[in-house]
Amino acid sequence: MTRRLTFIALTVALAVAGFSEGSGRRGQNPTQVEPLPEVPPHLQFVPLAVAERMLDLASVTSSDVVYDLGCGDGRLAIVAAKKFGARAVGVDVDAKRIAEAAANAAQAGVSTLVRFERLPTIDLSEATVLTMSIPQSAAWLTQNGLLHPGLTRQLKAGSRIVTNFVAGSMKEWKPDRVDHFADARGSARAILYMWKAEGNR
DSSP: OOHHHHHHHHHHHHHHHHHHHHHHHHOOOGGGSOOOOOOOGGGSSOOHHHHHHHHHHTTOOTTOEEEEESOTTSHHHHHHHHHHOOEEEEEESOHHHHHHHHHHHHHHTOTTTEEEEEOSSOOOTTOSEEEEOTTTTHHHHHTTTTTOHHHHTTSOTTOEEEESOOOGGGGGSOOSEEEEEEOTTSOEEEEEEEEEOOSOO
16 A cells, blocks of 8 residues: 555545534534545545455355445446456445446446445445545545444354455454455555454444
């Protein structure tokens, strides 16, 4: 991971974590949240190689249902369908991103396996894999208190959660796997974390 990407990731993760802790004390609603730091255009989407690695880490197969929170242009959900044959659901709060993601899925020929929804909250009861990345998921997470127990409780036992960050309530979870992902040249790309849901976090 580059120094700049590391800085952006930490900045956004801290902002998200701060909201999670603050909202529990004061009952804040999302309209009171401080604006997130501006993210440079080249960092707005998870790199394709990192998206693929996240899905590899979760051992995604065609029997999985992958939910990507903060899906952006839909690349992770599209890869889940195209490379692994999984069904996938991308969630975002930005209508333009949802439209872009749907167009990208159609172009990739995976529209029958992938759907995208503009939602501030989500029902995860059908998910077997939950993916999130910073900064892509930050806007969604600030409206949900960073994986409030009521949200993760929806996941069935054995479901996998994969992220490229650890913040807020997630600091209390012990990851089942940590992947220090480097590219073919040995350059660090990301640190990925995977947890197996116990059915009631």
